[in-house]
Amino acid sequence: MARAAQSVAAATKSKPTSTPEPVKQATNVMAMLDVVGALGSGTLGESLYLFDNNRRAGSTGHGTSSLTTVAQQGDVVVWTTMTLECEAFARLELVEIDVAYAEYVHLDAAAFSETPEVYWFANILKPLPETGIPYHLSYRLGSAPQAYRAPVESRLIPASGTSTPGEAPLEPNQEDAQ
């Protein structure tokens, strides 16, 4: 929590930039956590369900533990958390992005004003590389002393060059039917 606490302090006390840049689009990556399932099995493997609201642009993997989110320069991706058992506690502890991608994103954490609800966000600084940026999510669950890390990575990818209406991203039946 130390890193997030510092970021909370930074976000509420002073803004990193003096003039806020207009954000083109805010994409929410929402994680649904089955806290009992994760604690009972000792892993996040099958207890993490990821969703985003950018399916129209081509995001895939909704409802699985590995999500591929489309993000473009100027966007901000916001990671939020929800628990399946509504009274259970979960906190996003870390969005782990390799330092090799530092030039592409500005990553930070904050909390909703006056609440302990933590969210992480990434401003996309330049067009993402072809293969995208992989990341791993880690959560604190219940009162377990150690964080649980998603075993499978998720990804931020650039928009594909061709997105004609008949293309795959908007076909609902083939995609998430499993």
Place this chain on the structure above:
Amino acid sequence: MQPINIIVAVDSIAALSKGTLEENVYLTDDNPLSQGKATATLTTVCAPGQWLHWKAIAVDVQSPAVIAGIDFLPHDDAPEESGVDPNVWRYVVPRWRLWTGLIPLCTPAGRYRYRLALQMGSGAQSVISINSPSIEVRR
């Protein structure tokens, strides 16, 4: 003779987080003579021929808690302990919330400890047991 109802209230999330039922399970019953109510060291006073009903309740209504097993210990002096039981396979499937037992008429008086195993969910670490509760048979 009245049956005795034993309620096993468990904080499933805390138990799964810490891997132990110690301080996360609260047993109580409706016999005024019983000792240690609302703790993990409940001693239920009962008589031969009496029915006992164990019922598991999760403190968080959206979390699961069922009784996977009740096994009486062969000796009364085993150290009190609680932990995750990795042998999930040895428990009867499906698991239930409500268990019922009858004290045999010939049971000698005395205190009998039992190991209570609770299953919370279906993962490999979801069965946690504790061996401190007991029944005390009085003739």
Place this chain on the structure above:
Amino acid sequence: MGQQLGIVVLIDIPAAVDSNTLEGNIWLVDNGGWDGSTGEGSPNLVSALDVTDAQMDPGNAVLNWIPIGIGTIPVNVPQTFFLNDDDRRVLRQRPLPALHSGLFPVRIRNILGDEVNIKHPEHLGRETPRADPQMPLSALGYLDPGTARFRRTGESHVAQPGDQDVVYYPDPVITRIHGEALEAGVIYPAQYGSPELFSRGLYWSASVDASLLGLYRYTVDIALHYSRRNAAGKVIDDRVILSHDAWIKISTGAPRNGFSADGLIPIPIPSDIGAGEA
């Protein structure tokens, strides 16, 4: 009185409103995966209920539906977030434990073991929260000219160029649950009020008749609210009601003697006394 089944319905609201269908824009997750629910995280959820215990323990099984829009304010955000200025000023007063430090502990730990200082709680702000362009989900604004939007009060607000109000779709509201499961008398759903501000403070809950075994389908009608500029440029509130099917499966096992796999004696007794019947 077993575990209440919570079924979370997640919807990508802008996509659903644009395409006028929930297909491809809805996913369901429930907390019965450990007991046999299938289709978690997909549009086709079969919620499983094992009612073996119901004969001996007749507390009804309960289903709860929680509709969530992806991109809305997280439901864990407490109500203090939505306070108006007067109430916020009241909150800023020194809390009781700090005023009576001899009676209350002033250092406590939260669930993770982090220390929280009650005298100077970090999470209580000193001034009204500012519009923060990094927080689009807070309804406190980022620059997005042109599109109609909600403020967090739920009422629409005409957008002006340079307006800081955010594009915000409130959480969806379930308007009706119907279908085969109801007609067969398996589930008895009703809408209840909750102290939460999300989904207009309403949620649906149903009790289950555990004596009816089988696989039953039910249909959920969901209202998605939004604001839109009409041809005259005027902002109007609108909603679209879309439907989605899900299933509930009720099964039972046979009651068995769980006390010991072999033999009838649950309590060890000396061998010179005759064995009793369990």
